[in-house]
Amino acid sequence: xxxAELTSVEExxxxxxxxxxxxxxPVEIFNSPAVFAAEQExxxxxxxxxxxxxSEIPEPGDYVLRNLAGNSVIVVRDEQxxxxxxxxxxxxxxxxxxxxxxxxxxxxRCSYHGWTYANDGRLIGVPHIRTxxxxxLRRSDWxxxxxxTDSYQGLVFGCLDPGAPDLEEYLGGFQFYLDIYLRPGxxxxxxxxxxxxxxxxxxxxxxxxxxxxxxxHTPVAHQFGFQLGYYASSASTHSQGYAVHFPHRGHGIGLxxxxxxxxxxxxxxxxxxxxxxxxxxxxxxLFKETRTAVSTVFPNLSLLxxxxxxxxxxxxxxxxxxxxxxxxxxxxxxxxxxCLVPKDAPEAYKAEAYRAYTLAFGHGGMFExxxxxxxxxxxxxxxxxxxxxxxxxxxxxxxxxPIADFPGPGVAxxxxxxxxxxxxxxxxxxxxLERP
Amino acid sequence: MTSNGASEALDQERLPVxxxxxxxxxxxxxxxxxxxxxxxxWLALFCEDASYEAPLRITRERQVDSELSPTGRIxxxxxxxxxxRVQRLCSDFAWAEQPPSRTRHFVTNVRTWRADGVIxxxxxxxxxxxxxEDPRADLYSADRMDExxxxxDDFRIRRRILVVDQANLTGNSLSVLL
Ligand code: FES
Ligand SMILES: [Fe+2]
Numbered sequence: 139x140x141x142a143e144l145t146s147v148e149e150x151x152x153x154x155x156x157x158x159x160x161x162x163x164p165v166e167i168f169n170s171p172a173v174f175a176a177e178q179e180x181x182x183x184x185x186x187x188x189x190x191x192x193s194e195i196p197e198p199g200d201y202v203l204r205n206l207a208g209n210s211v212i213v214v215r216d217e218q219x220x221x222x223x224x225x226x227x228x229x230x231x232x233x234x235x236x237x238x239x240x241x242x243x244x245x246x247r248c249s250y251h252g253w254t255y256a257n258d259g260r261l262i263g264v265p266h267i268r269t270x271x272x273x274x275l276r277r278s279d280w281x282x283x284x285x286x287t288d289s290y291q292g293l294v295f296g297c298l299d300p301g302a303p304d305l306e307e308y309l310g311g312f313q314f315y316l317d318i319y320l321r322p323g324x325x326x327x328x329x330x331x332x333x334x335x336x337x338x339x340x341x342x343x344x345x346x347x348x349x350x351x352x353x354x355h356t357p358v359a360h361q362f363g364f365q366l367g368y369y370a371s372s373a374s375t376h377s378q379g380y381a382v383h384f385p386h387r388g389h390g391i392g393l394x395x396x397x398x399x400x401x402x403x404x405x406x407x408x409x410x411x412x413x414x415x416x417x418x419x420x421x422x423x424l425f426k427e428t429r430t431a432v433s434t435v436f437p438n439l440s441l442l443x444x445x446x447x448x449x450x451x452x453x454x455x456x457x458x459x460x461x462x463x464x465x466x467x468x469x470x471x472x473x474x475x476x477c478l479v480p481k482d483a484p485e486a487y488k489a490e491a492y493r494a495y496t497l498a499f500g501h502g503g504m505f506e507x508x509x510x511x512x513x514x515x516x517x518x519x520x521x522x523x524x525x526x527x528x529x530x531x532x533x534x535x536x537x538x539x540p541i542a543d544f545p546g547p548g549v550a551x552x553x554x555x556x557x558x559x560x561x562x563x564x565x566x567x568x569x570x571l572e573r574p
Numbered sequence: 575m576t577s578n579g580a581s582e583a584l585d586q587e588r589l590p591v592x593x594x595x596x597x598x599x600x601x602x603x604x605x606x607x608x609x610x611x612x613x614x615x616w617l618a619l620f621c622e623d624a625s626y627e628a629p630l631r632i633t634r635e636r637q638v639d640s641e642l643s644p645t646g647r648i649x650x651x652x653x654x655x656x657x658x659r660v661q662r663l664c665s666d667f668a669w670a671e672q673p674p675s676r677t678r679h680f681v682t683n684v685r686t687w688r689a690d691g692v693i694x695x696x697x698x699x700x701x702x703x704x705x706x707e708d709p710r711a712d713l714y715s716a717d718r719m720d721e722x723x724x725x726x727d728d729f730r731i732r733r734r735i736l737v738v739d740q741a742n743l744t745g746n747s748l749s750v751l752l
Contacts, residue, residue, distance in 0.1 A: 331646030507670035
């Protein structure tokens with residue numbers, strides 16, 4: 139047995155490369171100091187990472203404090219309405235210029251020596267500038283560090299790599315599927331509330347993979363929902379549907395369908411009408427018979443639409459959750475979980491959807507509890523010495539041919555229960571980590 | 575309920591000592607039912623139209639009058655949805671509580687008064703939670719306010735609002751009731 143600390147990341151990546159081709163994956167990647175360090179350096183510094191939803195900062199001056207690959211950043215709408223991502227560090231001696239998690243500010247004033255920055259990041263005030271700096275300090279050289287941002291349908295992303303392709307190319311056609319979450323009407327979506335936040339002893343990749351379409355776990359991990367009638371599918375038909383992935387991009391979505399389901403059940407009429415206006419015929423055709431849509435935008439943003447019924451046997455209400463799995467240490471992550479609602483929907487539906495979300499997928503949500511209990515135990519075991527030489531099987535759907543005439547972009551296979559999306563996610567992960 | 579210490583409890587009509595003691599004893603018994611995982615009996619302490627809410631705390635600047643999100647909740651339950659949680663906890667499929675959490679609910683600083691004829695009880699709540707062989711524990715400290723209805727000698731909870739004193743929580747899963 140090898141100690142996890144002694145394994146170099148290149149050795150691990152060699153194993154991943156070899157095994158992935160055969161439908162296996164080394165266990166050690168789920169709890170490894172070497173992998174964690176390499177991910178920070180080679181993946182999170184290069185990929186587009188989710189920052190905030192537009193509706194969290196609707197007015198000029200509105201800001202939220204977020205974490206971008208280990209960096210505390212202010213995501214702020216400036217006076218011109220442009221969303222900016224600024225490193226939360228005073229350029230003078232590095233104090234945090236913003237200490238609240240959200241709020242509204244025309245400027246950020248440092249509490250150490252008083253340097254003051256406009257909400258677009260420009261340094262506009264330096265106490266005693268004339269008497270102490272003798273003209274040697276040019277304010278425009280010392281603005282808050284700005285990170286590149288881009289957005290799709292209200293989702294604001296940031297990227298630390300100036301050479302990375304733009305967000306449109308990064309998403310690479312996955313937008314077609316993201317629209318099921320983000321375009322439930324011409325007005326798009328809004329967050330119902332700030333995110334639930336918690337820290338958990340879990341490797342982020344387990345969660346990202348699960349949301350790339352692990353239909354396999356649902357009937358067991360969330361057995362209570364089926365058994366007690368709170369979930370609008372039966373375990374026997376649960377495998378039906380599709381899994382779609384985007385090669386070299388890493389994104390994946392699982393579309394679970396229930397035979398004979400009422401199109402768009404669980405939405406109020408206004409939302410069904412809104413989708414008819416906002417979506418293309420091909421999207422509508424596919425989404426109307428989708429019960430569950432669960433996806434991961436590579437690397438660590440996931441979205442889910444699912445019905446939940448508090449009354450057994452009833453179709454229930456559909457809610458949409460968006461979650462960010464942020465690694466903050468080896469086998470440790472910061473969780474942010476939002477509920478998105480259609481902006482144009484009746485208020486009563488929004489509230490009902492949020493209630494269903496808290497019951498199912500907030501920090502105290504019943505599905506969430508099942509998932510994280512499993513995931514934290516997977517993480518713990520992956521750190522065991524005996525696990526370092528073991529592998530997991532990734533064999534489901536290995537020999538499946540893609541569906542030739544699938545209505546949407548990407549590579550689609552059936553059924554919904556498969557590991558095709560996961561292998562693609564890992565392949566993409568490998569491609570990032572192989573680049574020195 | 576506000577989060578900055580503005581306190582309904584301090585300037586209201588207090589309950590007669592005897593009644594106040596009974597309210598306290600009721601809250602202690604309720605806590606015991608949770609710690610002993612007698613969830614069905616616990617649920618029966620709520621009125622049919624009860625609500626159970628845990629607003630989200632947000633880290634804000636001091637100038638802002640509330641740290642609570644007007645829309646965000648950790649829990650937003652009715653008696654019916656609490657019933658779903660209880661039914662799950664009593665089933666064989668509540669994996670997150672297998673083996674069950676050990677909890678100890680500490681109910682202290684109980685202040686009681688009457689507002690518009692309704693009994694109010696506000697307390698400091700500390701929930702200790704430990705699992706399996708893990709030597710560490712999660713601690714949830716909260717400001718909790720209950721609206722109680724008298725029923726004969728006893729009480730029923732009509733409204734519970736609790737605010738956890740943390741914006742970023744611990745616990746791989748929040749599978750305990752507060
Ligand atoms: S550290 Fe900010 S002004 Fe000195
Ligand atoms: Fe799950």
